Amino acid sequence: MTDYGTLGCFTGKIAGQDTPVFTGIPDDPTIEQLKALSAALASSGSVSMFHAVGVTPEAHTEEQAFGGNQPEKVVVFGQAEKEETEAFLNKEPSDHVDWILVGCPNATVQEIREVAAALEGKRVHKDVALWVTTSGAMYAMAERVGYVETIEKAGGTVVRETCPFLARSRVIAPKKGYKSLTTNSAKMAFYAPGQFGLPTHYGNLDRVMKAAVNGVWS
Known part of the structure; x- marks a missing residue:
């Protein structure tokens, strides 16, 4: 669960008030994991909504999540970003x-x-x-x-x-x-x-x- 919170904190600082789209999240997250993600997104940023491809019901595909548009920015969250965010917290x-x-x-x-x-x-x-x-x-x-x-x-x-x-x-x-x-x-x-x-x-x-x-x- 904590990793989802870490991901949310990392993403919120980048997204600000924009709507992030996550790809690569397992298709069976728990309520607790999504809660941690949502709360952190709204703390480090002002994110009011996110899409997770294959998880949230309105985003079965990446194209559907973006409404046919291209993303404004693509960011990778890996081990280095995880450790950097944990150190920040x-x-x-x-x-x-x-x-x-x-x-x-x-x-x-x-x-x-x-x-x-x-x-x-x-x-x-x-x-x-x-x-x-x-x-x-x-x-x-x-x-x-x-x-x-x-x-x-x-x-x-x-x-x-x-x-x-x-x-x-x-x-x-x-x-x-x-x-x-x-x-x-x-x-x-x-x-x-x-x-x-x-x-x-x-x-x-x-x-x-x-x-x-x-x-x-x-």
């Missing part, structure tokens, strides 16, 4: 971890399940605050099947009906003594330094959850 130079946020945009039940699975039988490090933000409907379903209980038993917090952007995080962070923010969300990593005054660690969920348990970014 990683603003915290140390291995210090104190506030971890998963769920930007709000986490789906699948994302909550993955967090719960990573915490099964473990504890969040005593110096780390783990927030998983989600909607009321997703919370209700995750609570019913036990994911919320697993996360809270491990020392995490599942926050519903809000997100860090609406939770006065610039005020919360200094009061709690938070000095950095760790996340698997490209959108969050893009906004946090400016919005919250917090440098970021950015990586996939596996890496983020290891940081939650170990208390260091590695």
